[in-house]
Amino acid sequence: MRVGFVGIGRLGRHLAASLLRGGFALTVHDRDSAAAAPLVEQGAVWAETPGSAAAGADAVITCLPSPAAVAAVLEGEDGVLDTLGHGGTWIDMSTNDHHELQRLAALAASRGLATLEAPVTGGVHLAATGEITVIVGGDTAVVRAHMPLLEAMGGRVFHVGPLGRASEIKVITNMLAFVHLVACGEALMLAERVGLDLRQAWEVIAASSGTSFVHETEGQVILNGSYDIGFTVDLALKDLGLVLDLGEETGVPLDLAARTRERFVEARARYGGSAWSPMVVRLLEDAVGVDLRAPGFPATLEPE
Structure with missing residues (x-):
């Protein structure tokens, strides 16, 4: 599975590193290119824009500090929704507003994209060891298809129901x-x-x-x-x-x-x-x- 990852902050860098350890082909983007440098050294590919991170990916993960930041990455110029191919999946690991998540998921669906939400809990130190808890909301079939990806990042994965419940x-x-x-x-x-x-x-x-x-x-x-x-x-x-x-x-x-x-x-x-x-x-x-x-x-x- 080819994965794009947008948001290499204190939490995101550990989640992305877990994907690399799990053998996933990873392309990364962050506003601060220096934040992604250690991941690139470990085998990730750098992308200049969120859209570039999504191009050619099967799934794109966002891990960002606010609902506004998530919306900008998806809907902005050269955003994820413009370049993630039909049949791809957007996975939001941010702590998002459930209404905003539903709005963006509807936009994604109109372009033939699936959406999962997968916020994490337990602290950055557990993300660093791959033991953080992952809370997933979304369609059961989509969750099952992406379970290896989710399990690569977390120690326990809970599917709590349809989209919005995890938020x-x-x-x-x-x-x-x-x-x-x-x-x-x-x-x-x-x-x-x-x-x-x-x-x-x-x-x-x-x-x-x-x-x-x-x-x-x-x-x-x-x-x-x-x-x-x-x-x-x-x-x-x-x-x-x-x-x-x-x-x-x-x-x-x-x-x-x-x-x-x-x-x-x-x-x-x-x-x-x-x-x-x-x-x-x-x-x-x-x-x-x-x-x-x-x-x-x-x-x-x-x-x-």
């Missing part, structure tokens, strides 16, 4: 992650202020009923002081906006999500949108006047 569950999982992140910071600060050893406190929480995936992963880079989880405040706000829109559409009041979004808005105002998302905990550190630090924690969870 919905993805923003729900992200909502939980951001709420857990704020709660993790408060728990660690309480532990520090009562005089507990922070490393041991982290270990006790990780072994308790109060643990979470976020505590066990992002808690480490908070205690290191790097906050580097490979995911920015701007991306968190984009995802929180999507889940709050979903709550409004369905009549579900999302009080915790709304308050969490307020904290991320404060973090963006204080530290900038390109700051790593765990910097939201820095707000509490600044308010209390105490840095949450403990020895022995890594600056990043990505393998060297």
Whole structure:
């Protein structure tokens, strides 16, 4: 299977590398050609435009930071929809708005193209090892045809239903992650202020009923002081906006999500949108006047 891959960011480069390891013929494009250079060294072909990445491909994957970026790559000049051949498949691995996904999928269908959505969850470090979770929405036959491709990138692959369902569950999982992140910071600060050893406190929480995936992963880079989880405040706000829109559409009041979004808005105002998302905990550190630090924690969870 010949695959085009558009979006070689912190996440995309690992997903694309997994495809190369899986033996897929890969053509890559990113606005920053330097980001794709390591993949080209490993055997990928560089494409100057998204359309060039799609030309001759059986499937094109997009892994981009926003719904607007996805639309630009598909519909823009020399875009994917102009060059992906009839019978090809567009696979969006971005965290997208389910309405926008459906709109673009209809455009793709009018040109004889199939669409799958396949957002991932679990963190950049799991993408690096090929163990990230892949959530798939789309027609069952199309999913089956592309399962080897999806399994090459992820450890667990869930087909959750028709197109749109994966986008919905993805923003729900992200909502939980951001709420857990704020709660993790408060728990660690309480532990520090009562005089507990922070490393041991982290270990006790990780072994308790109060643990979470976020505590066990992002808690480490908070205690290191790097906050580097490979995911920015701007991306968190984009995802929180999507889940709050979903709550409004369905009549579900999302009080915790709304308050969490307020904290991320404060973090963006204080530290900038390109700051790593765990910097939201820095707000509490600044308010209390105490840095949450403990020895022995890594600056990043990505393998060297």
